[in-house]
Amino acid sequence: MMYGYLGSMKAKAGHRDEVVSILLSASDGLPSAGCSLYVVGVSETDDQTIWVSEVWDSKEHHDASLQLPETRAAISKAMPMLTGEFESHEYAVAGGLGVPPMPA
Amino acid sequence: MMYGYLGSMKAKAGHRDEVVSILLSASDGLPSAGCSLYVVGVSETDDQTIWVSEVWDSKEHHDASLQLPETRAAISKAMPMLTGEFESHEYAVAGGLGVPPMPA
Numbered sequence: 001m002m003y004g005y006l007g008s009m010k011a012k013a014g015h016r017d018e019v020v021s022i023l024l025s026a027s028d029g030l031p032s033a034g035c036s037l038y039v040v041g042v043s044e045t046d047d048q049t050i051w052v053s054e055v056w057d058s059k060e061h062h063d064a065s066l067q068l069p070e071t072r073a074a075i076s077k078a079m080p081m082l083t084g085e086f087e088s089h090e091y092a093v094a095g096g097l098g099v100p101p102m103p104a
Numbered sequence: 105m106m107y108g109y110l111g112s113m114k115a116k117a118g119h120r121d122e123v124v125s126i127l128l129s130a131s132d133g134l135p136s137a138g139c140s141l142y143v144v145g146v147s148e149t150d151d152q153t154i155w156v157s158e159v160w161d162s163k164e165h166h167d168a169s170l171q172l173p174e175t176r177a178a179i180s181k182a183m184p185m186l187t188g189e190f191e192s193h194e195y196a197v198a199g200g201l202g203v204p205p206m207p208a
Contacts, residue, residue, distance in 0.1 A: 004145045006110055006157060008193070020198045027201045037202035039141070039159060041108045041195035051195040053110060053157040055143060055202075089112070091145035091155040094124045097131045098141035098159075098202065 002036070002093035003062055005054040007086065015081035016048060023052065026074035033068060034061030036100045048083070055093055106140070106197035107166055109158040111190065119185035120152060127156065130178035137172060138165030140204045152187070159197055 011019045023040045030038050034057035043049035056062040065071055093099060115123045127144045134142050138161035147153035160166040169175055197203060 004143060004155065004157070006155065024199050027199075030201050035201065037141070037143070037200075039108060039157070039197060039200040039203050041197045044194070044196050049195075051108065051110065051193060053108070053143070089155060090148070091153075092148050093143060093145045095128045095131075096141075096143040097134050097139060099143050 002099070003056045003059045004091040004093045005052070005056070005062060005088065006091070007052045007054075007088040009050050009052075009087075010048040010083040010085045011050060011081055012083055013048065016042060016050060019050060019078050019081050022074050022078045023050070026070055029068060029070055030065070033065045034058065035065065037098070055099060059090070106203070107160045107163040108195040108197045109156070109160070109166060109192065110195070111156045111158075111192040113154050113156075113191075114152040114187040114189045115154060115185055116187055117152065120146060120154060123154060123182050123185050126178050126182045127154070130174055133172060133174055134169070137169045138162065139169065141202070159203060163194070 020040055020042060027038050035054060037053070037055035039053040041051045043051065054062070124144055124146060131142050139158060141157070141159035143157040145155045147155065158166070
């Protein structure tokens with residue numbers, strides 16, 4: 001079953017747009033790393049919260065991606081602009097619309 | 105900007121698979137209702153939690169979809185199997201992988 005990840009983080013005041021740009025810039029290598037969905041968005045009720053919704057071939061693919069040079073570089077760049085408040089939820093993907101079939 | 109919705113609900117003991125089936129069965133009409141992404145999944149750390157991650161053309165499209173006959177039927181069918189504990193977050197989609205371009 002594919003692996004779903006939902007997460008939020010908070011950017012320090014005035015830095016959210018920059019963090020969103022960094023997150024989006026790191027998305028080129030995702031398909032080859034086993035990621036089929038990576039949605040980045042922002043709360044409209046505050047100016048700090050960023051949401052990420054991801055679907056990966058497996059949790060192992062997700063975890064391994066955190067070691068990729070471009071991911072590590074993006075994390076290093078974004079981290080000083082974050083408050084340190086994170087929230088995350090993991091789930092097993094059951095299906096839906098826009099979810100690709102599992103790779104063979 | 106497209107509208108993102110992240111939600112969770114809890115099924116009463118023994119009813120989660122059935123609720124997931126209902127949620128997935130209601131997904132056929134979504135594209136024509138302005139929904140481009142609808143991922144349904146289940147927590148692997150408990151046997152009650154269901155996660156849903158959605159992307160719509162706008163919040164108005166999402167809200168209007170709740171009035172569709174098939175959506176109302178699915179909600180009526182699932183509701184008695186839920187505990188009543190819901191969590192939801194709304195966000196504005198900034199971009200990412202697997203996010204379709206906004207319709208013209």
